[in-house]
Amino acid sequence: xxxxxxxxxxxxxxxxxxxxxxxxxxxxxxxxxxxxxxxxxxxxxxxxxxxxxxxxxxxxxxxxxxxxxxxxxxxxxxxxxxxxxxxxxxxxxxxxxxxxxxxxxxxxxxxxxxxxxxxxxxxxxxxxxxxxxxxxxxxxxxxxxxxxxxxxxxxxxxxxxxxxxxxxxxxxxxxxxxxxxxxxxxxxxxxxxxxxxxxxxxxxxxxxxxxxxxxxxxxxxxxxxxxxxxxxxxxxxxxxxxxxxxxxxxxxxxxxxxxxxxxxxxxxxxxxxxxxxxxxxxxxxxxxxxxxxxxxxxxxxxxxxxxxxxxxxxxxxxxxxxxxxxxxxxxxxxxxxxxxxxxxxxxxxxxxxxxxxxxxxxxxxxxxxxxxxxxxxxxxxxxxxxxxxxxxxxxxxxxxxxxxxxxxxxxxxxxxxxxxxxxxxxxxxxxxxxxxxxxxxxxxxxxxxxxxxxxxxxxxxxxxxxxxxxxxxxxxxxxxxxxxxxxxxxxxxxxxxxxxxxxxxxxxxxxxxxxxxxxxxxxxxxxxxxxxxxxxx
Amino acid sequence: xxxxxxxxxxxxxxxxxxxxxxxxxxxxxxxxxxxxxxxxxxxxxxxxxxxxxxxxxxxxxxxxxxxxxxxxxxxxxxxxxxxxxxxxxxxxxxxxxxxxxxxxxxxxxxxxxxxxxxxxxxxxxxxxxxxxxxxxxxxxxxxxxxxxxxxxxxxxxxxxxxxxxxxxxxxxxxxxxxxxxxxxxxxxxxxxxxxxxxxxxxxxxxxxxxxxxxxxxxxxxxxxxxxxxxxxxxxxxxxxxxxxxxxxxxxxxxxxxxxxxxxxxxxxxxxxxxxxxxxxxxxxxxxxxxxxxxxxxxxxxxxxxxxxxxxxxxxxxxxxxxxxxxxxxxxxxxxxxxxxxxxx
Numbered sequence: 001x002x003x004x005x006x007x008x009x010x011x012x013x014x015x016x017x018x019x020x021x022x023x024x025x026x027x028x029x030x031x032x033x034x035x036x037x038x039x040x041x042x043x044x045x046x047x048x049x050x051x052x053x054x055x056x057x058x059x060x061x062x063x064x065x066x067x068x069x070x071x072x073x074x075x076x077x078x079x080x081x082x083x084x085x086x087x088x089x090x091x092x093x094x095x096x097x098x099x100x101x102x103x104x105x106x107x108x109x110x111x112x113x114x115x116x117x118x119x120x121x122x123x124x125x126x127x128x129x130x131x132x133x134x135x136x137x138x139x140x141x142x143x144x145x146x147x148x149x150x151x152x153x154x155x156x157x158x159x160x161x162x163x164x165x166x167x168x169x170x171x172x173x174x175x176x177x178x179x180x181x182x183x184x185x186x187x188x189x190x191x192x193x194x195x196x197x198x199x200x201x202x203x204x205x206x207x208x209x210x211x212x213x214x215x216x217x218x219x220x221x222x223x224x225x226x227x228x229x230x231x232x233x234x235x236x237x238x239x240x241x242x243x244x245x246x247x248x249x250x251x252x253x254x255x256x257x258x259x260x261x262x263x264x265x266x267x268x269x270x271x272x273x274x275x276x277x278x279x280x281x282x283x284x285x286x287x288x289x290x291x292x293x294x295x296x297x298x299x300x301x302x303x304x305x306x307x308x309x310x311x312x313x314x315x316x317x318x319x320x321x322x323x324x325x326x327x328x329x330x331x332x333x334x335x336x337x338x339x340x341x342x343x344x345x346x347x348x349x350x351x352x353x354x355x356x357x358x359x360x361x362x363x364x365x366x367x368x369x370x371x372x373x374x375x376x377x378x379x380x381x382x383x384x385x386x387x388x389x390x391x392x393x394x395x396x397x398x399x400x401x402x403x404x405x406x407x408x409x410x411x412x413x414x415x416x417x418x419x420x421x422x423x424x425x426x427x428x429x430x431x432x433x434x435x436x437x438x439x440x441x442x443x444x445x446x447x448x449x450x451x452x453x454x455x456x457x458x459x460x461x462x463x464x465x466x467x468x469x470x471x472x473x474x475x476x477x478x479x480x481x482x483x484x485x486x487x488x489x490x491x492x493x494x495x496x497x498x499x500x501x502x503x504x505x506x507x508x509x510x511x512x513x514x515x516x517x518x519x520x521x522x523x524x525x526x527x528x529x530x531x532x533x534x535x536x537x
Numbered sequence: 538x539x540x541x542x543x544x545x546x547x548x549x550x551x552x553x554x555x556x557x558x559x560x561x562x563x564x565x566x567x568x569x570x571x572x573x574x575x576x577x578x579x580x581x582x583x584x585x586x587x588x589x590x591x592x593x594x595x596x597x598x599x600x601x602x603x604x605x606x607x608x609x610x611x612x613x614x615x616x617x618x619x620x621x622x623x624x625x626x627x628x629x630x631x632x633x634x635x636x637x638x639x640x641x642x643x644x645x646x647x648x649x650x651x652x653x654x655x656x657x658x659x660x661x662x663x664x665x666x667x668x669x670x671x672x673x674x675x676x677x678x679x680x681x682x683x684x685x686x687x688x689x690x691x692x693x694x695x696x697x698x699x700x701x702x703x704x705x706x707x708x709x710x711x712x713x714x715x716x717x718x719x720x721x722x723x724x725x726x727x728x729x730x731x732x733x734x735x736x737x738x739x740x741x742x743x744x745x746x747x748x749x750x751x752x753x754x755x756x757x758x759x760x761x762x763x764x765x766x767x768x769x770x771x772x773x774x775x776x777x778x779x780x781x782x783x784x785x786x787x788x789x790x791x792x793x794x795x796x797x798x799x800x801x802x803x804x805x806x807x808x809x810x811x812x813x814x815x816x817x818x819x820x821x822x823x824x825x826x827x828x829x830x831x832x833x834x835x836x837x838x839x840x841x842x843x844x845x846x847x848x849x850x851x852x853x854x855x856x857x858x859x860x861x862x863x864x865x866x867x868x869x870x871x872x873x874x875x876x877x878x879x880x881x
Contacts, residue, residue, distance in 0.1 A: 044873070051876045113740070118751035119774035129751070133739045214701055214739025214881055224703055227602040228872045230630060310771035314577075373603065380610045388614055404614065486599040487607060502575040502598060507741045507763055510772055 075150025629865020689729025765834025
């Protein structure tokens, strides 16, 4: 025992302390949920297992499976095409293909339901109706709105992939097809799996779209147990099961690729030379690459524009500008905070020498797997405890009456977003840092430079595209976020997503179009802006 | 990078300025509303209340479930004064969780009929909506319809459109059926409805009406409130859908049509109790009730106020006078019954 303690004391450095602090900071809500789950489920547990669980599991499985396949197909194919081939508008497609992320998936679901609705555009143009409100439709909706996660991650990899790997493969006589499937795809795995994990968590977290399309999933089950059956303990129990499943999945994936090291020869780090194509193939590939953009962005956008045109007079008021500004600033601050957190997390974990602390690293990504409403409770329980203690302290000792210091402020909202979206910033940065060439870093250290100096001079510039990707993704996610914002937001702050939700929940879906369009617009601008930065660097 | 940093700093400034400005001043009169209602007329009424009384109205909008959760976590320090929900079930839940308190208000007690308020005066209904049957007049005659119970008849096979059982209005309807019979009968009823459904439940009430007009089924069970919304939609096709159906009030020979309410209660630990009661009396007043009735297609609870012309055109009806508290008490049983009948 004494020896272990001595070893810990010897191996720990300031990074161990920083890492431990962050781990604690991030895991407070998760621990408070886990602690609650220890009490076991409520009395309806037997009823749920008997009547509902098989259905939840079946639907969630097919949803995850179908969406994974489809997002991988859309994301990887379009990423490979735009980074490898000379096709028309390749440059524009690089960022156009990310745009579906700017539309919340429940809004896409509403837009498509309207598109295929009675007297909707589809019926008017084509002449008959197609029912999209079923599990296949839901898989389609989630895929076209979530594939950019896979696209962004794979493209970052394809672009940075040294040209000479491809050329070596070509020189050795491998065909284009063989090069892609045998070499590039396996090498890109950490990147697109990172993206895919985000997709899977989003799918498992989706509530709005599944509820509207009438599909019972694990998450709709959590809400049903919580609100319809009035058993929060059962809901928390269900979400812990969901959480453990996701955690196992992540660990399994990590274990599988553990022994594979990814090294790049930085000397030949040139951008992929784009292949010229015959005219026929140019247009075929262009078509393949643009389809996800049309489906995931253009069609829902047109439907929303139509609705907004019908309703803007009622919806557009002066407070709209204020709300938009508030949404924007909250998202920006949250994005930068989250990315900084992810960076410190990754590097503190790397520089700390205590092995057992490293295994806590994955706690950072757990927040993304927990339904937003459950996280909110996980945050409310400890923060209210703290607030109440402070209030009581002031009242009893100083006879001063004060209000809550933490709850109902922007701080707690941003804290919640950091926990919820740490994984979104973490994945691209981690994937990028994995394929960072260690020799450069080692050289810098041999020259006597500190960790921090090396990080700012060598690692940060190389990681910049990944960091900015993380920034974009978190920003857009926060713009769209709903349950956390609803529960934790201060009185005087409102967001566009909340506004859109208010309309949609009152079945005023056409009225929800204008705030949705603002969310989309404010999501597009940073995507375009940051994409410029990426291509410049 | 510098640019990003400066934008960041700026936005932090904006947010912090905003929060400072709105910091409640010591002596300012205010009332904090936790509400599930987020309709435009409500906001106008809040503004009017502010103007008349000088009491500032602070609003937190979220679903009632989340608000109840929030209030119970906040406990004695909760800033909430008034909780407003769009169904009776949630008010009963709030009461059972000890989140509300009894209030003394002669005006509220006189104005609001006894079955529309809590027996301990912990909450009061503000507006009503009826859950009715709408039908396609080309295929169905009003004489064919009678009660909710009769919808399980074989003649409606593949004809009925109704939304998911996760919807509170369906849960309340089921709770009223349980209150009027027993759980076994209720499960049987749900099974009968499931067997007659034209399609697996999906979408909202408006979608059910549109599906009737599109010919997917012949009748739908919906709230009157949404028919009003549909008829006043900005989308001409939706208005057409609203005009394509007729309204039928079920169980007129018996207990009456099922009504649900939107209502309010004063929070147990309300820091501004007096203002909270004033606020609720204001919402039940003739003036406010007229706004509810006119702008939001709801039935007023204040009997001195007439419903809107549209609602009057469907005719007057007999409503189920089952105390609404029963809906809340039976809500969980209702959900279990739905699950047992595999009503999605």
